[in-house]
Amino acid sequence: MKLPSGPRIAPSEITPPERYVTRREIMAGMVGAAALASVPASASQDVRLKFSRNARFSVSDPPNSRQDITTYNNFYEFGTDKGDPARLAGRFRPQPWSVTISGEAEVTGTFTLEDILRPHSLEERIYRLRCVEAWSMVIPWVGFPLAELIKRFRPTSRAKFVAFKTVLRPEEMPGQRIPVLRWPYVEGLRMDEAMHPLTLLAVGLYGEVLPNQNGAPLRLVVPWKYGFKSIKSIVEIRFTERQPPTSWNLSAPREYGFYANVNPDVDHPRWSQARERRIGSGVFAPRVPTLPFNGYGEQVAALYRGMDLRKQF
Amino acid sequence: MRRFARPALFIACALPLAWLVARLLGLAGAGLGANPIDELMDRLGQWGLRLLIATLAVTPLAVILRKPWIVGLRRMLGLYAFTYLSLHFLTWLILDQWFDLGSIAADLAKRPYITVGFTAFVLLVPLAVTSTAGWMRRLGPLWHRLHRLVYPAAILGIAHFWWQVKADWREPLVYALVLAGLLGWRVHRARRRAASPAAAVAVR
Numbered sequence: 001m002k003l004p005s006g007p008r009i010a011p012s013e014i015t016p017p018e019r020y021v022t023r024r025e026i027m028a029g030m031v032g033a034a035a036l037a038s039v040p041a042s043a044s045q046d047v048r049l050k051f052s053r054n055a056r057f058s059v060s061d062p063p064n065s066r067q068d069i070t071t072y073n074n075f076y077e078f079g080t081d082k083g084d085p086a087r088l089a090g091r092f093r094p095q096p097w098s099v100t101i102s103g104e105a106e107v108t109g110t111f112t113l114e115d116i117l118r119p120h121s122l123e124e125r126i127y128r129l130r131c132v133e134a135w136s137m138v139i140p141w142v143g144f145p146l147a148e149l150i151k152r153f154r155p156t157s158r159a160k161f162v163a164f165k166t167v168l169r170p171e172e173m174p175g176q177r178i179p180v181l182r183w184p185y186v187e188g189l190r191m192d193e194a195m196h197p198l199t200l201l202a203v204g205l206y207g208e209v210l211p212n213q214n215g216a217p218l219r220l221v222v223p224w225k226y227g228f229k230s231i232k233s234i235v236e237i238r239f240t241e242r243q244p245p246t247s248w249n250l251s252a253p254r255e256y257g258f259y260a261n262v263n264p265d266v267d268h269p270r271w272s273q274a275r276e277r278r279i280g281s282g283v284f285a286p287r288v289p290t291l292p293f294n295g296y297g298e299q300v301a302a303l304y305r306g307m308d309l310r311k312q313f
Numbered sequence: 314m315r316r317f318a319r320p321a322l323f324i325a326c327a328l329p330l331a332w333l334v335a336r337l338l339g340l341a342g343a344g345l346g347a348n349p350i351d352e353l354m355d356r357l358g359q360w361g362l363r364l365l366i367a368t369l370a371v372t373p374l375a376v377i378l379r380k381p382w383i384v385g386l387r388r389m390l391g392l393y394a395f396t397y398l399s400l401h402f403l404t405w406l407i408l409d410q411w412f413d414l415g416s417i418a419a420d421l422a423k424r425p426y427i428t429v430g431f432t433a434f435v436l437l438v439p440l441a442v443t444s445t446a447g448w449m450r451r452l453g454p455l456w457h458r459l460h461r462l463v464y465p466a467a468i469l470g471i472a473h474f475w476w477q478v479k480a481d482w483r484e485p486l487v488y489a490l491v492l493a494g495l496l497g498w499r500v501h502r503a504r505r506r507a508a509s510p511a512a513a514v515a516v517r
Contacts (some may be wrong), residue, residue: 064347072347080481083346133479135348180480251480270476271424275416279347283337286411 047209051122051142057198058126059295064137064280066206072279074131075213075232076181077166077173084175085213092172094216094233103163103239106154113217117203119152120144124207125200130262130294132226132248134287136276141221142204147195155191155239162194163187163244164220165236181247187231188244188258189222192303198223198296201234224296226260257313261304262294266313315382322386326393329360330400354404361397362470365437366488368394369467369495376502388444391463395441398470402434430473436466467492 075085078092097113122142130136150162166185170176176183193199200221203210210216215232222229228248238244248256255269264274275287293300304312333356336343345352368390375383410417420427440460442448449456471492475485 068347076480080479082348135351178481178483267423270426272416272420277348277350283349283408286413287409 048207049122049142049204049209051124051204051207054123054125058124058140059128059138061126061128061138063126063140063206068280069137069139069205070211070213073214074133074227075175075215077175077183077185077233078213079175080180086211088174089212092169092212092216092233094210094212097217097235099218099234100236101153101238102236104156104159104241105239106156107152116149116218120148122203124204127198127200127221127223128294128296129221129223129227129230130276130290132228132256132260132268132273134271134273134276134290135279136290136294137279140206141200141202142207143200143202143221145197146199146201146220147197149201149237150194153239158241159239160191161240161243162189162191163236163238163240164189164231164234165238166231167233167235181251184235185231185247186244187220187229187246188240189229190243190303193222193300196300196303198299224262224293224300226256226262228256229260259304259309259312261300261309261313262290263292263309263313264290265292266310318383318386319389322389326364326390329356330397333357350404350408354401354409357397357401357404358474361394361401362467362474362488364390364394364397365463365467365470366491366495369463369492373495373498392441392444395437398434398437402431426473426476429469429476433466433469433473436462436469440466464496 071086072082073085074080074082075089078085078088095113098110099113099116100108100110102108122144124140124142126138126140128136129139146162155162164187167173168176168184170183189199200223202215202219202221203217205211205214210219215230218234219232220230220234229246243258246256246258248260249258262273267273273290276290277287278285291297332343333345333353335341336345337349337353368387371383371387371390375381406412406417410420421431422428440462443452443456443459452459471485471488474488475482478485
């Protein structure tokens with residue numbers, strides 16, 4: 001663990017003790033559950049999380065089935081087919097896990113996942129997810145606002161962006177043995193995007209610990225951006241002064257921008273983003289119109305006031 | 314061997330389609346997954362392209378193995394390729410687009426991968442129509458010239474696949490290399506035949 005530049009502050013000193021104690025009780029359940037995350041899926045009833053439902057931040061669309069959410073997704077670290085993550089993530093070990101907090105912040109260092117999660121109470125939020133490939137799902141995530149975590153580490157005035165990094169373990173992640181992208185996967189948000197109350201750090205799905213294929217044990221969920229922004233299996237969070245590089249933008253800068261806000265009026269150079277296929281709606285369901293900011297415009301459009309979203313896509 | 318080749322190939326070519334139908338109907342616990350329309354479209358297109366490339370491998374195989382009877386299997390392979398690609402096209406037209414003519418027209422005009430895929434399919438239609446013995450007789454030497462359209466169709470088909478890949482180009486690359494080999498063999502043979510006309514009569 002790196003020594004922090006300023007005085008080291010334990011999370012318990014930041015959070016008021018009375019809240020901390022109740023959270024500790026919640027976390028006791030959480031840590032116990034997390035310890036069981038490595039057992040086979042057949043024992044999935046043992047990985048229940050303790051959380052409250054946040055209806056205010058949930059959409060009313062019916063959620064996709066757990067089956068659809070856990071067997072159809074992009075996680076190129078396990079392979080480029082959308083069935084690969086479910087097929088090939090079995091050998092991945094999400095425990096033990098640690099996360100490094102670095103860069104322009106008063107508190108930095110490498111922390112165990114338990115230390116990272118301890119002060120936070122978990123909530124369930126049902127979010128829409130829109131993939132850049134023009135399909136979408138509705139997913140009941142369990143997590144906590146990224147903003148709450150960021151505050152604990154006290155970013156300095158120089159911190160304008162937050163950069164994230166996925167774990168690099170080619171021995172457990174077969175997709176990382178093939179250079180389809182530059183590994184490890186990296187993503188980033190502007191500070192105001194990272195601090196937005198909708199931006200979630202997720203640890204669970206359908207009330208249970210995240211399955212490996214969905215980004216265990218800790219992933220980002222930014223519901224108004226294309227899915228590739230929601231980086232999975234995070235091992236580093238870095239506060240930066242400059243806009244950090246992001247994986248898909250490095251791979252094809254003309255096609256994937258830093259912002260990647262869902263926008264039906266800005267097409268991918270090769271395909272239309274005007275409509276999307278809602279997964280689970282059946283073989284005979286037509287595509288549905290895509291909404292600006294994936295339907296979260298009321299909450300987030302102000303972040304981009306004055307920007308030309310055709311140029312800064 | 315020769316006697317069984319035709320029925321064996323007929324069954325082999327039908328297997329991927331039979332499997333897709335079984336998955337579509339949910340037989341024996343099989344399914345098409347979370348996104349059945351894309352899965353149908355992708356698999357039909359994939360097998361159509363594979364069979365189209367296999368069709369182009371028939372003549373080189375017959376010549377290299379010195380077994381002219383293999384050429385007799387070419388029409389079946391070609392028609393199977395056309396069947397898969399027609400179903401691929403219909404899945405797009407009906408299930409993916411729901412006959413939304415505005416969106417279809419926009420995609421054809423604006424999306425190069427759809428433009429080239431559609432062009433490739435259109436090129437194959439006259440080839441399927443004129444694949445019968447009657448049409449071969451009626452068209453005479455023109456038949457061979459017409460059926461050279463299969464080359465641009467295969468090239469455009471691979472371009473259509475290549476163009477929609479996000480980052481993993483391995484599969485279309487393999488198809489492109491195989492096609493380049495098959496076309497290269499033809500160019501090489503044509504040059505040799507031009508140099509020594511006697512070889513031209515050996516195998517058509």
